[in-house]
Amino acid sequence: LFVPLGLLMAAAGAGLVIWLSRRRLSMRGELRIAIRRRELYLHYQPIIELDTGICVGAEALVRWQRPDGTQVRPDLFIPLAEEAGMIAAITDLVIENVVADMRELLAEDRSAHIAINLAAEDISSGRALKVISQRMAGSGILPQQIWLEATEHGFLDIDRARTMLAAARRAGHSVAIDDFGVGYSSLQYLQQLPLDALKIDKSFIDAIGTESATSPVTPHIIGMARELGLWVVAEGVETEAQLAYLHSQHVQFGQGWLFSRPLPRDEFIAFHRKRQQQYGAAREHMQNPR
Numbered sequence: 452l453f454v455p456l457g458l459l460m461a462a463a464g465a466g467l468v469i470w471l472s473r474r475r476l477s478m479r480g481e482l483r484i485a486i487r488r489r490e491l492y493l494h495y496q497p498i499i500e501l502d503t504g505i506c507v508g509a510e511a512l513v514r515w516q517r518p519d520g521t522q523v524r525p526d527l528f529i530p531l532a533e534e535a536g537m538i539a540a541i542t543d544l545v546i547e548n549v550v551a552d553m554r555e556l557l558a559e560d561r562s563a564h565i566a567i568n569l570a571a572e573d574i575s576s577g578r579a580l581k582v583i584s585q586r587m588a589g590s591g592i593l594p595q596q597i598w599l600e601a602t603e604h605g606f607l608d609i610d611r612a613r614t615m616l617a618a619a620r621r622a623g624h625s626v627a628i629d630d631f632g633v634g635y636s637s638l639q640y641l642q643q644l645p646l647d648a649l650k651i652d653k654s655f656i657d658a659i660g661t662e663s664a665t666s667p668v669t670p671h672i673i674g675m676a677r678e679l680g681l682w683v684v685a686e687g688v689e690t691e692a693q694l695a696y697l698h699s700q701h702v703q704f705g706q707g708w709l710f711s712r713p714l715p716r717d718e719f720i721a722f723h724r725k726r727q728q729q730y731g732a733a734r735e736h737m738q739n740p741r
């Protein structure tokens with residue numbers, strides 16, 4: 452009985468592997484078609500200035516809804532796109548959509564910005580920067596209104612990353628290191644790269660105000676960013692307790708479900724205007740962020 456059972460399990464295992472790789476392959480094909488048909492679109496998650504409560508902009512987050520109505524999460528299809536050489540096409544679509552969706556709002560509020568996520572290849576090729584400047588031309592959007600986010604994954608070739616990020620800053624953009632704290636050699640990157648902002652990974656924010664207490668590392672990350680003159684953005688803020696802690700640590704910006712989920716264009720614009728009316732006065736006392 453033992454042998455046939457083993458064989459059966461091996462066969463089932465092989466079947467599963469084949470099924471999974473078929474699924475990946477077919478998802479790849481679907482994604483290629485979705486890009487061609489421009490079925491990807493953006494949601495915008497507000498970024499809040501913690502001192503004033505005002506909305507200083509948003510992070511553009513790509514969305515893919517298949518024709519059958521199901522959503523595919525970006526942390527699934529972005530890596531797939533990277534593997535399959537489709538990421539540049541996605542980044543192009545993202546840039547094009549940001550300009551089309553946001554030019555009005557960005558003209559109306561010159562201190563607002565939109566952050567775009569860059570993949571490793573976008574950084575090593577430097578192509579995204581050219582696409583941004585081409586798309587921005589004539590749009591009325593100012594370069595300082597486009598921020599770029601890059602994770603450590605994008606810094607594997609540190610010399611190229613430095614060159615590209617320096618060029619981005621010369622062009623007037625601000626550069627943020629994304630998901631900070633979860634990689635291997637974060638500290639090295641902090642020293643070597645031309646950066647404007649640091650986004651603390653959600654995992655450090657999750658730990659605040661829970662029974663397991665704040666991660667002992669969190670205040671050091673915040674302190675280090677301050678020493679280096681970087682803006683700090685906390686991502687994944689979900690509770691008042693987290694907000695109170697971040698405020699006490701003088702973290703400038705926050706993003707998370709406590710303020711808002713990522714929103715479709717029109718809802719984000721309405722959110723932004725409402726916040727402006729509600730909290731605009733508080734800002735008169737504050738210095739403008741870059």
Ligand code: C2E
Pocket residue numbers: 496511512513524525526529545568569570600629630686687688689706707708709713
């Ligand atoms: P990310 O750049 O770190 O984006 C933040 C993610 O955290 C978003 O997930 C956002 O919806 C989620 N988030 C924000 N606040 C909260 C919160 O309070 N609670 C919880 N549970 N989640 C929160 P999303 O949109 O699923 O994107 C996942 C990742 O996919 C992004 O992480 C980014 O790495 C990648 N991604 C998204 N859009 C793009 C894009 O246009 N280009 C590239 N290259 N990558 C993208």
Ligand code: MG
Pocket residue numbers: 510568600629
């Ligand atoms: Mg990001």
Ligand code: MG
Pocket residue numbers: 629630650686
């Ligand atoms: Mg992030």
Ligand code: MG
Pocket residue numbers: 630652653686
């Ligand atoms: Mg993250």
